[in-house]
Amino acid sequence: xxxxxxxxxxxxxxxxxxxxxxxxxxxxxxxxxxxxxxxxxxxxxxxxxxxxxxxxxxxxxxxxxxxxxxxxxxxxxxxxxxxxxxxxxxxxxxxxxxxxxxxxxxxxxxxxxxxxxxxxxxxxxxxxxxxxxxxxxxxxxxxxxxxxxxxxxxxxxxxxxxxxxxxxxxxxxxxxxxxxxxxxxxxxxxxxxxxxxxxxxxxxxxxxxxxxxxxxxxxxxxxxxxxxxxxxxxxxxxxxxxxxxxxxxxxxxxxxxxxxxxxxxxxxxxxxxxxxxxxxxxxxxxxxxxxxxxxxxxxxxxxxxxxxxxxxxxxxxxxxxxxxxxxxxxxx
Amino acid sequence: xxxxxxxxxxxxxxxxxxxxxxxxxxxxxxxxxxxxxxxxxxxxxxxxxxxxxxxxxxxxxxxxxxxxxxxxxxxxxxxxxxxxxxxxxxxxxxxxxxxxxxxxxxxxxxxxxxxxxxxxxxxxxxxxxxxxxxxxxxxxxxxxxxxxxxxxxxxxxxxxxxxxxxxxxxxxxxxxxxxxxxxxxxxxxxxxxxxxxxxxxxxxxxxxxxxxxxxxxxxxxxxxxxxxxxxxxxxxxxxxxxxxxxxxxxxxxxxxx
Amino acid sequence: xxxxxxxxxxxxxxxxxxxxxxxxxxxxxxxxxxxxxxxxxxxxxxxxxxxxxxxxxxxxxxxxxxxxxxxxxxxxxxxxxxxxxxxxxxxxxxxxxxxxxxxxxxxxxxxxxxxxxxxxxxxxxxxxxxxxxxxxxxxxxxxxxxxxxxxxxxxxxxxxxxxxxxxxxxxxxxxxxxxxxxxxxxxxxxxxxxxxxxxxxxxxxxxxxxxxxxxxxxxxxxxxxxxxxxxxxxxxxxxxxxxxxxxxxxxxxxxxxxxxxxxxxxxxxxxxxxxxxxxxxxxxxxxxxxxxxxxxxxxxxxxxxxxxxxxxxxxxxxxxxxxxxxxxxxxxxxxxxxxxxxxx
Numbered sequence: 001x002x003x004x005x006x007x008x009x010x011x012x013x014x015x016x017x018x019x020x021x022x023x024x025x026x027x028x029x030x031x032x033x034x035x036x037x038x039x040x041x042x043x044x045x046x047x048x049x050x051x052x053x054x055x056x057x058x059x060x061x062x063x064x065x066x067x068x069x070x071x072x073x074x075x076x077x078x079x080x081x082x083x084x085x086x087x088x089x090x091x092x093x094x095x096x097x098x099x100x101x102x103x104x105x106x107x108x109x110x111x112x113x114x115x116x117x118x119x120x121x122x123x124x125x126x127x128x129x130x131x132x133x134x135x136x137x138x139x140x141x142x143x144x145x146x147x148x149x150x151x152x153x154x155x156x157x158x159x160x161x162x163x164x165x166x167x168x169x170x171x172x173x174x175x176x177x178x179x180x181x182x183x184x185x186x187x188x189x190x191x192x193x194x195x196x197x198x199x200x201x202x203x204x205x206x207x208x209x210x211x212x213x214x215x216x217x218x219x220x221x222x223x224x225x226x227x228x229x230x231x232x233x234x235x236x237x238x239x240x241x242x243x244x245x246x247x248x249x250x251x252x253x254x255x256x257x258x259x260x261x262x263x264x265x266x267x268x269x270x271x272x273x274x275x276x277x278x279x280x281x282x283x284x285x286x287x288x289x290x291x292x293x294x295x296x297x298x299x300x301x302x303x304x305x306x307x308x309x310x311x312x313x314x315x316x317x318x319x320x321x322x323x324x325x326x327x328x329x330x331x332x
Numbered sequence: 333x334x335x336x337x338x339x340x341x342x343x344x345x346x347x348x349x350x351x352x353x354x355x356x357x358x359x360x361x362x363x364x365x366x367x368x369x370x371x372x373x374x375x376x377x378x379x380x381x382x383x384x385x386x387x388x389x390x391x392x393x394x395x396x397x398x399x400x401x402x403x404x405x406x407x408x409x410x411x412x413x414x415x416x417x418x419x420x421x422x423x424x425x426x427x428x429x430x431x432x433x434x435x436x437x438x439x440x441x442x443x444x445x446x447x448x449x450x451x452x453x454x455x456x457x458x459x460x461x462x463x464x465x466x467x468x469x470x471x472x473x474x475x476x477x478x479x480x481x482x483x484x485x486x487x488x489x490x491x492x493x494x495x496x497x498x499x500x501x502x503x504x505x506x507x508x509x510x511x512x513x514x515x516x517x518x519x520x521x522x523x524x525x526x527x528x529x530x531x532x533x534x535x536x537x538x539x540x541x542x543x544x545x546x547x548x549x550x551x552x553x554x555x556x557x558x559x560x561x562x563x564x565x566x567x568x569x570x571x572x573x574x575x576x577x578x579x580x581x582x583x584x585x586x587x588x589x
Numbered sequence: 590x591x592x593x594x595x596x597x598x599x600x601x602x603x604x605x606x607x608x609x610x611x612x613x614x615x616x617x618x619x620x621x622x623x624x625x626x627x628x629x630x631x632x633x634x635x636x637x638x639x640x641x642x643x644x645x646x647x648x649x650x651x652x653x654x655x656x657x658x659x660x661x662x663x664x665x666x667x668x669x670x671x672x673x674x675x676x677x678x679x680x681x682x683x684x685x686x687x688x689x690x691x692x693x694x695x696x697x698x699x700x701x702x703x704x705x706x707x708x709x710x711x712x713x714x715x716x717x718x719x720x721x722x723x724x725x726x727x728x729x730x731x732x733x734x735x736x737x738x739x740x741x742x743x744x745x746x747x748x749x750x751x752x753x754x755x756x757x758x759x760x761x762x763x764x765x766x767x768x769x770x771x772x773x774x775x776x777x778x779x780x781x782x783x784x785x786x787x788x789x790x791x792x793x794x795x796x797x798x799x800x801x802x803x804x805x806x807x808x809x810x811x812x813x814x815x816x817x818x819x820x821x822x823x824x825x826x827x828x829x830x831x832x833x834x835x836x837x838x839x840x841x842x843x844x845x846x847x848x849x850x851x852x853x854x855x856x857x858x859x860x861x862x863x864x865x866x867x868x869x870x871x872x873x874x875x876x877x878x879x880x881x882x883x884x885x886x887x888x889x890x891x892x893x894x895x896x897x898x899x900x901x902x903x904x905x906x907x908x909x910x911x912x913x914x915x916x917x918x919x920x921x922x923x924x925x926x927x928x929x930x931x932x933x
Contacts, residue, residue: 055906082906087856088849093656093893097900100643100652114760115851118772180757209756386818407820422815424808426878435808436819438801449800 045075046104046299048292051094052082053109053135058264058328059284060109063133065332066285067107070292078292079103088115095119105129105295107288113138113182129298131291134284135182145294149282150309151183155190155235158259161278161314162231163198165257170230173222174205175215175239184235187261191233203229208239215242216249223250231257234276237267244275263315263327271317279315281326286310335398337362337500337532338383338414344391345375345382345556352378354556355392358534360501365523365533367543370553371576376536377419379553380503384409384416413499419506421490425479429471429489430460432478433496463496464488467522484515491519495526502526505536520546540569552576625872626887628920629894636898643901651780657893658786659684659848660863661886662841665793666834667864668885672797673810673830674877675728675735680838681860682746683720687713687842688852689750692759701763709766713843714836720746721835725828743861750854759852771847782844789837794882806830810877867892870920891920 050067052060064080071078081098083090091111096119098106106128110116117137124130124142132146140146162172172195177184188205195202203226208215215238223229223246232247234240240260247256260267263281270276287310294304313326338360345353353375360366370376382389385406393400396412403409409416416422423432434456440446457474464471469488471481478486487507494502504523508516523546526533537543543550544564552560552575560575560582574580637645663680670677691713695705720742727738770781797803805826808816817823845853869875870891871884892913899909 079903080906081900085856085858087853088851089845089853089856092849093652093896094900096652097897100646100649101901102643112758112851115849178756406818410820418818422812422818424811424815424878426811427804427807431804431808435816436821438804440801449802451799451801451804
């Protein structure tokens with residue numbers, strides 16, 4: 001490559017910047033078609049952004065699908081954003097940037113009940129309507145509405161499902177994630193209460209740190225301790241998976257029943273293959289739908305519901321056909 | 333005969349199971365160019381490295397101006413006034429010639445800044461330019477990276493560095509091996525100039541014509557030992573080659589100057 | 590008469606006649622960080638044109654700078670490490686560990702005053718320094734590859750942090766810390782976090798460019814053996830370089846703690862790669878010997894500006910990753926082209 005020092009290099013840089021600009025224009029314009037409502041056509045014409053807890057999670061993707069549907073109906077333009085990891089340090093810059101855009105409303109699943117207060121408050125102070133979805137804040141008053149699954153009720157459903165699977169009586173155990181997560185803690189609590197009231201023998205709970213290998217180890221240890229254990233409730237994906245692995249490795253497949261939580265693609269696979277026998281599925285699409293509705297209501301000056309609890313559906317291999325929309329989606 | 337400025341006696345060096353030097357000797361007198369020759373694997377580079385602190389020897393002794401010394405690090409060699417131009421040049425390619433010239437011996441700014449380690453780059457650049465000029469090494473842009481220079485220029489930088497800092501001896505390991513005709517000429521002239529400056533040069537070389545052109549004496553190394561001390565004026569190139577391969581043997585004699 | 594790209598002895602005579610020293614302004618303009626700085630400027634211009642009110646705004650600039658501050662502090666340390674042809678994968682984990690330990694220490698001492706904050710800072714720096722020294726020692730003395738060593742310390746630091754906290758983020762941070770350093774501004778305009786990051790970049794940038802320590806860093810990265818033979822204590826220097834990286838990661842941990850008022854254990858798993866990417870985008874070579882602090886600063890801001898700009902423009906979440914990756918590749922590719930023309 002023999003040439004003088006100036007010419008081609010400057011040209012290349014210039015071309016690159018042009019290409020970037022072109023790419024950005026395309027991306028920016030191409031977007032407006034993706035958002036609901038083709039911008040401003042009909043209805044209220046509000047702009048909103050849904051900020052997920054983490055970007056690639058089927059739970060939030062499904063939530064977005066429900067929200068987008070509702071947005072289309074209401075003539076709302078809805079953006080979807082989310083951090084790479086479920087963490088306040090990554091969600092904060094996104095909230096700050098969205099605040100700059102000044103949408104009419106933000107629907108957000110805060111990744112930390114305390115740390116996310118400041119950036120969300122700044123958005124509220126800028127006049128943006130806030131709806132909290134899925135997770136919440138320690139001080140939720142700045143939101144017009146909080147919408148989440150009733151996790152305690154979900155745990156309760158899990159106990160009922162497990163009770164049915166094991167024939168109404170026997171020893172049951174909870175494989176939980178880690179202390180301090182409001183959702184899984186509520187599920188475990190709901191399970192314990194219902195199990196006791198159903199007359200099941202609740203032998204205890206352990207934390208697996210959201211690690212399937214640990215969950216498996218805990219399961220095997222528990223089986224050794226309680227050879228006549230009949231059922232396990234795994235409060236999230238890894239807990240259920242680890243429990244299934246542990247049961248299989250202990251040679252007790254079929255003898256011990258497992259109920260998991262959430263219905264993502266991996267969980268559906270486990271259900272269909274018989275690794276777990278039932279799943280308590282949340283309804284994230286409902287959360288998304290309701291979120292948009294509440295935001296529109298607030299913006300229209302109408303009253304909103306401060307707290308809404310969405311329900312759950314217990315899935316088994318048998319009732320899958322009747323519930324085609326329940327499993328979480330990876331794309332809308 | 334003046335006292336040798338540097339003498340290595342019975343140097344032994346092993347690398348694992350390989351005996352690289354089996355009692356090798358080397359004698360360097362002041363103000364001379366002595367060529368260290370030998371076939372591949374004779375141990376020339378190794379011998380030099382034991383004398384300049386790169387690998388300390390396993391046995392034998394080194395005498396500097398008559399007194400025994402240990403040379404365990406390159407620093408200790410430099411303190412004695414010995415500098416080396418390695419076969420691989422040992423230049424930091426991504427920095428400029430001035431930086432290489434002063435590597436390890438940087439000029440610091442005066443006063444407090446200097447105590448904090450701030451470099452006096454203009455001073456270093458100027459001194460390098462002077463050194464290059466004095467030795468006839470032509471480098472246009474002393475701010476350019478050494479990596480962008482030709483082999484001859486790099487060789488020039490490495491030699492200038494060694495010559496500028498040395499006060500007694502400069503070792504040069506195959507300095508012309510990778511050079512073309514013009515550059516080789518420059519290096520050979522440079523070597524003569526170095527001797528005129530008052531230093532001794534130990535020149536490792538394979539190239540008999542070069543050796544015969546610049547060297548005052550030739551020491552032949554074979555299989556890790558010195559087998560001959562010859563003068564180019566007194567022998568032929570074939571004799572030297574024969575000594576290298578063992579076809580001829582010479583006795584070590586103490587020769588008068 | 591054309592100048593061949595590979596000078597040989599035969600044409601050296603001709604060359605000597607043609608070459609002349611580049612004027613200083615030309616050297617600045619063709620300098621290694623300039624083309625990447627141009628790309629950054631280009632991005633800012635494009636986003637400003639697309640969304641003038643929202644993007645090109647003091648508040649937004651403040652946001653971007655604050656978002657970039659913590660990563661910049663880590664990247665400064667990483668610059669030194671990479672110039673020595675090394676690498677440090679443990680920075681994100683050390684950041685988390687330092688934040689955790691600092692939070693615990695401040696809780697132990699109790700109170701909400703500068704004294705407590707100082708304890709926290711000292712603890713964070715000391716823990717970062719400790720991990721850095723360990724890295725440096727293993728790389729320099731035990732001669733283990735930096736990749737493996739720092740991967741190991743990554744595991745140990747993060748694991749230790751998880752052990753200490755039981756996996757739950759530590760939330761009790763003295764309010765004064767969050768209020769002043771975390772969200773406070775100097776002169777009402779410049780966030781303290783940004784000031785700290787800028788000061789770190791400036792000080793270490795000067796060290797890199799103008800001191801013996803900086804020069805030794807370049808020399809060792811360019812040719813470690815030559816540096817040894819020149820009498821430089823390479824082992825000691827490497828230990829110092831990794832110690833710097835570790836200490837700065839500790840500082841970054843403290844800054845993150847101040848900003849978010851929580852230890853954010855789960856949010857730093859890609860900090861190491863982000864820092865390495867920033868340093869490399871800025872023109873530092875992974876093979877060592879080349880790099881500038883200015884380049885690193887630019888390299889940190891390019892992804893920060895991209896992410897902020899994409900959200901404001903409304904690029905959907907999934908496209909962002911594709912776009913950021915594409916821009917990075919283009920930026921580094923251009924830089925490589927420019928390098929190639931100067932290399933033999």
